[in-house]
Amino acid sequence: MNTLRVGLIGAGGISRVHADGWRALGAAVSVYSHEGADALAEQYGFAVAPDLDALIAASDIVDIVTPTPSHGPLALAAIAAGRHVVCEKPLAGTAEEARAVVDAAREAGVRLFPAHVVRYFPEYAQVQRQVAAGRIGDPAVLRFVRGGEAPRAGWFHDEAAGGGIVRDQMIHDLDQALWLAGDVVRVYAVQSRRAADAAAPDAVTAHVVLTHASGALSHVQGSWGPRGMVFRTSADIAGAAGTLAIDSFDAPSRLDIPAAQDGEGYLPPPTHAESPYTAQLRDYVAAIAEGRDARVTAEDGIRAVAVAEAAMESLRTGAPVELDLAAAVLPAPVTAEAVGA
Numbered sequence: 001m002n003t004l005r006v007g008l009i010g011a012g013g014i015s016r017v018h019a020d021g022w023r024a025l026g027a028a029v030s031v032y033s034h035e036g037a038d039a040l041a042e043q044y045g046f047a048v049a050p051d052l053d054a055l056i057a058a059s060d061i062v063d064i065v066t067p068t069p070s071h072g073p074l075a076l077a078a079i080a081a082g083r084h085v086v087c088e089k090p091l092a093g094t095a096e097e098a099r100a101v102v103d104a105a106r107e108a109g110v111r112l113f114p115a116h117v118v119r120y121f122p123e124y125a126q127v128q129r130q131v132a133a134g135r136i137g138d139p140a141v142l143r144f145v146r147g148g149e150a151p152r153a154g155w156f157h158d159e160a161a162g163g164g165i166v167r168d169q170m171i172h173d174l175d176q177a178l179w180l181a182g183d184v185v186r187v188y189a190v191q192s193r194r195a196a197d198a199a200a201p202d203a204v205t206a207h208v209v210l211t212h213a214s215g216a217l218s219h220v221q222g223s224w225g226p227r228g229m230v231f232r233t234s235a236d237i238a239g240a241a242g243t244l245a246i247d248s249f250d251a252p253s254r255l256d257i258p259a260a261q262d263g264e265g266y267l268p269p270p271t272h273a274e275s276p277y278t279a280q281l282r283d284y285v286a287a288i289a290e291g292r293d294a295r296v297t298a299e300d301g302i303r304a305v306a307v308a309e310a311a312m313e314s315l316r317t318g319a320p321v322e323l324d325l326a327a328a329v330l331p332a333p334v335t336a337e338a339v340g341a
Contacts (some may be wrong), residue, residue, distance in 0.1 A: 003028045004285065006051065006057030007083075009074055010066035011036030014088060019044045020067050021278035025285060030058050030089075032065075050053070055082045064088060068168065074096040075112070079104045083293030084111040086284055090171050095309050095328050098302045103331050105298060111293055113284045118172045119179060120276040120283070123246040125295075129238060131180050137237035139181045139216045144173035147223030148231030150203055165206050166315070167308040170222035173235070173303040174311070175216035177189030178211050180237060184218075185305070186211035187310040188320040208311045299329045 004027040008015060011033035019040065022029050029046040031037045032055040041048045042117065049055035050073075056062060063086040064071055072092040079084050085105065091100035091114040106114035118124050132141060146169060178184065190192035191206040202223050210218040223229075226325040234247040274282075280296075289295035306328040 001159070004059045005028070005058060007032065007055040007062045007078075008040075009033065009052070009055065009062065009064050009144070011040040012065065012067075012158065015040060015065045015274065017277040018063055018086075018281070020044070020275060021281040022063070024275075024278045025281060031053050053075065054131075056083055059083055061288075063281075065206060066089045069093060072101055075101045076104055079108050079112070080111055081109060082110060084113075084288055085271050086113045086115055086281070088115045088307045089113075089175075089301075090167055090308065091298075092305060093167075093223075095302055095306035098305045099328065099331075101179070102298045102302055102329075103242050106331065111288050112298040112301075113285075114296055115280060115288075115306070116175045116278050116296045116304065117174065118176060119295050120280040124176060124235065127235065127244050127246060128179055130244055130329065131237060131239075135242060136237065136244060137241035138214065139237050139239050141238045142177055142181055142216065142218040143234075143236040144176055144218065144220045145234045146170065146173055146221070147205075147225060147229065147233075149223035149227055150231045164312070164313045165202065165204055165224055169224065169304075170206060170208060170220055170309050170311075171304050172209070172221045174208065174235075174307045175220070176235065177212075177220060178300070178303050178307065181214060181216040181218060183324075183325045184210045184307055184310075184323055185213050186320050186322055187307060189311040189314040191292055191315050206311075206315075210307065216324065224247045246259075302329045 004025065006022050006027040006029045008018060008022070008029055008031045011031060019029065023044055029044070030048050030049045031041045032052055033040070034048040037048050040046065049058060050261060056078055061084045064074050065088050066074060068090060071087050071090070074229050075087050079101070090098070094102055119128070125321060130136065187208065187210055189208040192204055205221065208220040210220065212218065232248050233310040235245070237244045283294045303325050304321065306325055308321045314321045
Protein backbone atom coordinates (compact mmCIF):
# COMPACT_ATOMS: atom_id res chain seq x y z
CA MET A 1 0.00 0.00 0.00
CA ASN A 2 1.31 3.44 -0.90
CA THR A 3 1.80 5.88 1.96
CA LEU A 4 -0.78 8.67 2.03
CA ARG A 5 0.84 12.02 1.19
CA VAL A 6 -0.63 15.06 2.96
CA GLY A 7 0.17 18.71 2.43
CA LEU A 8 -0.53 20.82 5.51
CA ILE A 9 -0.92 24.53 4.77
CA GLY A 10 -0.52 26.61 7.91
CA ALA A 11 1.39 26.23 11.16
CA GLY A 12 -0.76 28.10 13.68
CA GLY A 13 -2.48 26.79 16.79
CA ILE A 14 -5.01 24.50 15.09
CA SER A 15 -2.30 22.93 12.92
CA ARG A 16 -1.05 20.79 15.78
CA VAL A 17 -4.24 18.80 16.34
CA HIS A 18 -4.33 18.14 12.59
CA ALA A 19 -0.65 17.19 12.71
CA ASP A 20 -1.36 14.77 15.57
CA GLY A 21 -4.12 13.19 13.50
CA TRP A 22 -2.08 12.77 10.34
CA ARG A 23 0.81 11.30 12.32
CA ALA A 24 -1.57 8.84 14.00
CA LEU A 25 -2.80 7.81 10.54
CA GLY A 26 0.76 7.20 9.33
CA ALA A 27 0.69 9.86 6.61
CA ALA A 28 3.78 11.40 5.04
CA VAL A 29 3.24 15.11 5.70
CA SER A 30 4.76 18.20 4.12
CA VAL A 31 4.19 21.66 5.62
CA TYR A 32 4.02 25.06 3.98
CA SER A 33 3.38 28.27 5.91
CA HIS A 34 4.51 31.88 5.87
CA GLU A 35 5.54 31.43 9.52
CA GLY A 36 6.27 28.45 11.77
CA ALA A 37 6.67 25.69 9.18
CA ASP A 38 10.20 24.76 10.26
CA ALA A 39 9.26 24.49 13.94
CA LEU A 40 6.16 22.42 13.24
CA ALA A 41 8.01 20.12 10.86
CA GLU A 42 10.83 19.59 13.35
CA GLN A 43 8.39 18.82 16.15
CA TYR A 44 6.51 16.19 14.15
CA GLY A 45 9.17 14.88 11.81
CA PHE A 46 7.46 16.35 8.75
CA ALA A 47 9.03 17.76 5.60
CA VAL A 48 8.99 21.47 4.72
CA ALA A 49 7.79 22.49 1.26
CA PRO A 50 9.61 25.48 -0.28
CA ASP A 51 6.43 26.96 -1.74
CA LEU A 52 2.72 26.32 -2.22
CA ASP A 53 3.07 24.76 -5.66
CA ALA A 54 5.65 22.29 -4.39
CA LEU A 55 3.43 21.35 -1.44
CA ILE A 56 0.41 20.70 -3.66
CA ALA A 57 2.51 18.69 -6.14
CA ALA A 58 3.80 16.46 -3.34
CA SER A 59 0.34 15.74 -1.86
CA ASP A 60 -2.65 13.45 -2.32
CA ILE A 61 -4.68 15.46 0.19
CA VAL A 62 -4.21 19.14 0.98
CA ASP A 63 -5.22 20.15 4.52
CA ILE A 64 -5.89 23.88 4.96
CA VAL A 65 -5.46 25.23 8.51
CA THR A 66 -4.89 28.91 7.74
CA PRO A 67 -6.89 32.04 8.67
CA THR A 68 -10.39 32.18 7.16
CA PRO A 69 -9.81 34.68 4.31
CA SER A 70 -7.37 32.29 2.61
CA HIS A 71 -9.58 29.18 2.75
CA GLY A 72 -11.39 29.67 -0.54
CA PRO A 73 -8.36 30.63 -2.68
CA LEU A 74 -6.18 27.85 -1.25
CA ALA A 75 -8.91 25.24 -1.70
CA LEU A 76 -9.42 26.32 -5.32
CA ALA A 77 -5.67 26.09 -6.00
CA ALA A 78 -5.50 22.55 -4.62
CA ILE A 79 -8.65 21.47 -6.45
CA ALA A 80 -7.33 22.89 -9.75
CA ALA A 81 -4.33 20.58 -9.31
CA GLY A 82 -6.60 17.57 -8.80
CA ARG A 83 -6.01 17.19 -5.07
CA HIS A 84 -8.53 16.21 -2.41
CA VAL A 85 -9.05 18.94 0.20
CA VAL A 86 -9.66 19.11 3.93
CA CYS A 87 -10.44 22.68 4.98
CA GLU A 88 -10.82 24.06 8.48
CA LYS A 89 -14.14 25.74 9.21
CA PRO A 90 -15.55 27.91 7.83
CA LEU A 91 -15.19 26.54 4.31
CA ALA A 92 -15.07 30.10 2.93
CA GLY A 93 -15.84 33.69 3.82
CA THR A 94 -19.23 33.77 2.09
CA ALA A 95 -21.82 31.24 1.00
CA GLU A 96 -21.22 32.25 -2.63
CA GLU A 97 -17.51 31.56 -2.32
CA ALA A 98 -18.18 28.27 -0.49
CA ARG A 99 -20.48 27.15 -3.29
CA ALA A 100 -17.82 28.05 -5.87
CA VAL A 101 -15.33 25.81 -4.03
CA VAL A 102 -17.84 22.95 -3.84
CA ASP A 103 -18.70 23.35 -7.53
CA ALA A 104 -15.01 23.30 -8.46
CA ALA A 105 -14.42 20.09 -6.48
CA ARG A 106 -17.44 18.44 -8.07
CA GLU A 107 -16.30 19.38 -11.57
CA ALA A 108 -12.73 18.24 -10.89
CA GLY A 109 -13.86 14.91 -9.44
CA VAL A 110 -12.03 15.41 -6.14
CA ARG A 111 -13.32 15.20 -2.57
CA LEU A 112 -13.81 18.22 -0.34
CA PHE A 113 -14.25 17.96 3.43
CA PRO A 114 -15.11 20.98 5.63
CA ALA A 115 -13.60 20.33 9.07
CA HIS A 116 -16.66 20.61 11.33
CA VAL A 117 -14.97 18.61 14.05
CA VAL A 118 -17.73 18.88 16.69
CA ARG A 119 -19.62 16.19 14.76
CA TYR A 120 -16.81 13.86 15.82
CA PHE A 121 -16.92 14.62 19.55
CA PRO A 122 -18.44 11.45 21.06
CA GLU A 123 -21.04 13.31 23.15
CA TYR A 124 -22.38 15.27 20.20
CA ALA A 125 -22.31 12.23 17.93
CA GLN A 126 -24.27 10.24 20.51
CA VAL A 127 -26.89 12.99 20.77
CA GLN A 128 -27.30 12.99 16.98
CA ARG A 129 -27.73 9.20 16.97
CA GLN A 130 -30.43 9.41 19.64
CA VAL A 131 -32.26 12.19 17.79
CA ALA A 132 -32.07 10.27 14.51
CA ALA A 133 -33.41 7.17 16.26
CA GLY A 134 -36.46 9.13 17.44
CA ARG A 135 -35.68 8.74 21.15
CA ILE A 136 -37.05 12.20 22.02
CA GLY A 137 -39.49 12.58 19.15
CA ASP A 138 -39.05 15.45 16.73
CA PRO A 139 -36.69 18.11 18.12
CA ALA A 140 -38.66 21.18 19.21
CA VAL A 141 -36.28 23.45 21.11
CA LEU A 142 -32.48 23.25 20.94
CA ARG A 143 -29.99 25.30 22.97
CA PHE A 144 -26.26 25.47 22.38
CA VAL A 145 -23.71 27.38 24.46
CA ARG A 146 -19.99 27.74 23.70
CA GLY A 147 -17.55 30.06 25.42
CA GLY A 148 -13.96 30.60 26.42
CA GLU A 149 -11.09 33.06 26.45
CA ALA A 150 -11.08 35.41 23.47
CA PRO A 151 -8.44 34.59 20.85
CA ARG A 152 -5.62 37.13 20.70
CA ALA A 153 -5.00 37.19 16.93
CA GLY A 154 -6.73 40.25 15.53
CA TRP A 155 -8.14 38.60 12.40
CA PHE A 156 -10.53 36.52 14.53
CA HIS A 157 -12.38 39.69 15.54
CA ASP A 158 -12.37 41.38 12.14
CA GLU A 159 -15.76 40.63 10.56
CA ALA A 160 -14.33 41.27 7.10
CA ALA A 161 -11.59 38.71 7.74
CA GLY A 162 -12.33 36.05 10.36
CA GLY A 163 -15.98 37.00 10.58
CA GLY A 164 -16.05 37.68 14.30
CA ILE A 165 -17.50 35.34 16.88
CA VAL A 166 -20.42 34.21 14.72
CA ARG A 167 -18.52 32.91 11.71
CA ASP A 168 -15.48 31.69 13.60
CA GLN A 169 -16.64 30.28 16.93
CA MET A 170 -20.42 29.90 16.76
CA ILE A 171 -20.35 28.19 13.37
CA HIS A 172 -19.66 24.94 15.26
CA ASP A 173 -23.06 25.08 16.93
CA LEU A 174 -24.84 26.50 13.88
CA ASP A 175 -23.66 23.32 12.14
CA GLN A 176 -24.89 21.22 15.07
CA ALA A 177 -28.33 22.83 14.83
CA LEU A 178 -28.48 21.98 11.13
CA TRP A 179 -27.28 18.42 11.80
CA LEU A 180 -29.88 17.79 14.50
CA ALA A 181 -32.93 19.73 13.32
CA GLY A 182 -32.47 20.24 9.58
CA ASP A 183 -32.51 23.26 7.31
CA VAL A 184 -33.07 26.76 8.65
CA VAL A 185 -35.53 29.25 7.11
CA ARG A 186 -35.12 32.30 9.38
CA VAL A 187 -32.19 33.73 11.36
CA TYR A 188 -32.16 36.47 13.99
CA ALA A 189 -29.04 37.56 15.87
CA VAL A 190 -27.97 39.99 18.58
CA GLN A 191 -24.51 40.74 19.91
CA SER A 192 -23.05 42.64 22.83
CA ARG A 193 -20.74 45.55 22.36
CA ARG A 194 -17.06 44.96 22.87
CA ALA A 195 -15.91 45.39 26.43
CA ALA A 196 -14.33 48.72 27.32
CA ASP A 197 -12.08 46.99 29.85
CA ALA A 198 -8.51 47.14 28.57
CA ALA A 199 -7.83 43.78 30.20
CA ALA A 200 -10.50 42.14 28.00
CA PRO A 201 -10.81 44.29 24.87
CA ASP A 202 -12.34 41.57 22.78
CA ALA A 203 -14.89 40.13 25.23
CA VAL A 204 -18.16 39.64 23.37
CA THR A 205 -21.32 37.53 23.53
CA ALA A 206 -23.69 36.82 20.67
CA HIS A 207 -27.02 35.01 20.51
CA VAL A 208 -28.53 33.59 17.33
CA VAL A 209 -32.09 32.27 17.04
CA LEU A 210 -32.74 29.82 14.20
CA THR A 211 -36.19 28.86 12.92
CA HIS A 212 -35.98 25.49 11.20
CA ALA A 213 -38.14 24.37 8.29
CA SER A 214 -39.61 21.78 10.66
CA GLY A 215 -40.77 24.50 13.05
CA ALA A 216 -38.09 23.73 15.64
CA LEU A 217 -36.24 26.63 17.26
CA SER A 218 -32.53 26.66 18.02
CA HIS A 219 -30.91 29.14 20.40
CA VAL A 220 -27.15 29.42 19.89
CA GLN A 221 -25.00 31.45 22.27
CA GLY A 222 -21.29 32.15 21.95
CA SER A 223 -18.93 34.07 24.20
CA TRP A 224 -15.36 35.23 23.97
CA GLY A 225 -14.32 36.29 27.44
CA PRO A 226 -11.37 37.69 29.38
CA ARG A 227 -8.04 35.96 29.86
CA GLY A 228 -8.38 32.88 32.00
CA MET A 229 -12.01 32.18 31.13
CA VAL A 230 -12.45 28.40 31.16
CA PHE A 231 -13.65 26.89 27.87
CA ARG A 232 -17.09 25.30 28.16
CA THR A 233 -19.74 23.93 25.82
CA SER A 234 -23.24 22.57 26.36
CA ALA A 235 -26.21 21.45 24.31
CA ASP A 236 -29.84 20.78 25.29
CA ILE A 237 -32.37 19.28 22.89
CA ALA A 238 -36.03 18.91 23.85
CA GLY A 239 -38.73 16.92 22.07
CA ALA A 240 -42.17 15.60 22.99
CA ALA A 241 -40.76 12.28 24.21
CA GLY A 242 -37.73 13.42 26.21
CA THR A 243 -34.67 15.63 26.44
CA LEU A 244 -30.97 15.31 25.76
CA ALA A 245 -28.36 17.38 27.57
CA ILE A 246 -24.59 17.42 27.38
CA ASP A 247 -22.21 19.72 29.20
CA SER A 248 -18.43 19.68 29.07
CA PHE A 249 -18.40 20.27 32.84
CA ASP A 250 -20.51 17.17 33.51
CA ALA A 251 -19.10 13.65 33.76
CA PRO A 252 -21.02 11.85 32.49
CA SER A 253 -23.36 14.07 30.53
CA ARG A 254 -27.10 13.75 31.07
CA LEU A 255 -29.52 12.12 28.66
CA ASP A 256 -33.06 12.20 30.01
CA ILE A 257 -35.01 9.71 27.89
CA PRO A 258 -37.99 7.65 29.09
CA ALA A 259 -37.00 4.02 29.69
CA ALA A 260 -33.40 4.58 28.62
CA GLN A 261 -30.85 2.12 29.98
CA ASP A 262 -27.13 2.75 30.36
CA GLY A 263 -26.33 -0.68 28.95
CA GLU A 264 -27.88 0.23 25.60
CA GLY A 265 -25.42 3.03 24.97
CA TYR A 266 -27.59 6.08 25.61
CA LEU A 267 -24.98 7.81 27.76
CA PRO A 268 -22.10 9.42 25.84
CA PRO A 269 -18.66 8.14 26.79
CA PRO A 270 -17.09 10.32 29.49
CA THR A 271 -13.66 10.37 27.85
CA HIS A 272 -12.31 10.48 24.32
CA ALA A 273 -10.48 7.28 23.42
CA GLU A 274 -9.34 8.98 20.20
CA SER A 275 -8.98 12.67 19.47
CA PRO A 276 -12.06 13.95 17.59
CA TYR A 277 -9.64 15.62 15.17
CA THR A 278 -8.01 12.27 14.42
CA ALA A 279 -11.42 10.59 14.12
CA GLN A 280 -12.46 13.29 11.67
CA LEU A 281 -9.40 12.80 9.46
CA ARG A 282 -9.76 9.01 9.65
CA ASP A 283 -13.36 9.30 8.38
CA TYR A 284 -12.30 11.57 5.51
CA VAL A 285 -9.53 9.23 4.38
CA ALA A 286 -11.88 6.25 4.56
CA ALA A 287 -14.57 8.15 2.63
CA ILE A 288 -12.09 8.71 -0.21
CA ALA A 289 -10.94 5.08 -0.22
CA GLU A 290 -14.47 3.65 -0.03
CA GLY A 291 -16.20 6.16 -2.30
CA ARG A 292 -18.77 7.11 0.34
CA ASP A 293 -19.92 10.26 2.11
CA ALA A 294 -18.16 11.30 5.28
CA ARG A 295 -20.07 12.45 8.35
CA VAL A 296 -19.58 15.99 7.03
CA THR A 297 -20.28 16.69 3.35
CA ALA A 298 -19.09 19.53 1.17
CA GLU A 299 -22.66 20.85 1.07
CA ASP A 300 -22.72 20.95 4.89
CA GLY A 301 -19.89 23.46 4.62
CA ILE A 302 -22.03 25.74 2.43
CA ARG A 303 -25.03 25.46 4.76
CA ALA A 304 -23.04 26.44 7.84
CA VAL A 305 -21.50 29.46 6.10
CA ALA A 306 -24.91 30.53 4.74
CA VAL A 307 -26.46 30.47 8.23
CA ALA A 308 -23.51 32.37 9.72
CA GLU A 309 -23.73 34.91 6.88
CA ALA A 310 -27.45 35.39 7.56
CA ALA A 311 -26.74 35.89 11.27
CA MET A 312 -24.16 38.56 10.48
CA GLU A 313 -26.64 40.29 8.17
CA SER A 314 -29.19 40.23 11.00
CA LEU A 315 -26.62 41.83 13.31
CA ARG A 316 -26.11 44.62 10.77
CA THR A 317 -29.79 45.27 10.11
CA GLY A 318 -31.35 44.41 13.47
CA ALA A 319 -33.99 42.35 11.65
CA PRO A 320 -34.61 38.65 11.02
CA VAL A 321 -33.23 37.25 7.75
CA GLU A 322 -35.15 34.76 5.62
CA LEU A 323 -33.01 31.96 4.22
CA ASP A 324 -33.34 29.38 1.43
CA LEU A 325 -30.63 26.82 2.10
CA ALA A 326 -31.78 24.54 -0.72
CA ALA A 327 -30.99 27.30 -3.19
CA ALA A 328 -27.70 28.07 -1.44
CA VAL A 329 -26.28 24.61 -2.11
CA LEU A 330 -27.45 24.24 -5.72
CA PRO A 331 -24.62 24.17 -8.27
CA ALA A 332 -24.08 27.47 -10.00
CA PRO A 333 -25.85 27.62 -13.39
CA VAL A 334 -23.67 27.09 -16.45
CA THR A 335 -23.69 30.20 -18.63
CA ALA A 336 -22.73 30.65 -22.26
CA GLU A 337 -19.67 32.60 -21.14
CA ALA A 338 -18.58 29.75 -18.88
CA VAL A 339 -18.51 27.25 -21.74
CA GLY A 340 -17.00 29.67 -24.21
CA ALA A 341 -20.06 29.89 -26.48
